[in-house]
Amino acid sequence: MKIFSLLAVSALGQFDEDGVYDGEGWMTNGIVEADENDSSPPGRSFGLARTGDRGLPGSRRYADLEQMAKRTWKNAGFKKKDRFDSRKYWAYGCHCYLLGDRPLSEMGKGTPKDGLDSKCKRYKDCQKCAREEFGESCIGEFVQYTWKYSRKQGDFITRDAVGTCENALFQCDKQFVADTLAVKDIFDEQYHAFWGNFDNRDPDNCPSGGGGIPAPHQCCGGDGFPYQWMNENRNKCCNNEVIGISDMCY
16 A cells, blocks of 8 residues: 555655655645646645644644755755654744744744754744734735745745745745754754653743843845844844844945
8 A cells, every 4th residue: 555655646746755845846835836847737735735744733834844844855865764854843942833823923932942943033033024024914824925946046936026925934934944954953852842841831941031121123134035033232234134233234
């Protein structure tokens, strides 16, 4: 039965045994659309949208982000045992995919526990800035974007126009995938809700950065760049990128 299933997947579309889509068709909400340069059939779903992993809340809304990550890990040449494992990023630390109705967009609290948690905070901050720009309904759980991996450009691209909520959320997801690859070896089981019984609702586990007057912040990015929540005391925004406060802006 397993061999038959694998053959069926191979015949119907460019998916490997891990459910990683290897074509270049446009995708929306876990569904591959028709593309003149791609042989995969329209309507073929992938990732969590296809496998229906009931262990992850909101998994259908997470399908595009997970597929980007799986494709990135595969492109980097990792063997099957070292491929992207989505379970690591759910309910980790103080900011990673909180267990609620809005795991992608709900903000965490407190100082990140490590480098991985810091990347999750950056991801949440990116979406916070998108909401500030496009309204409270601009959240990953509700808004769908359309994307694909372009071999010619060697990167993920979207056909949603710059200056839209859809483009902004795509940029957040794309950056988060790159960030998690960069810190893939930073994972401490003690900070995981399921494997380490870490409770990010406990203020003792996720304390704030201390007292005093909060530093002024602003959003930097947009226009085809991922947003960043920037500390104005240390940085400034130059051409949609965060640079040091004393650096020259060219």
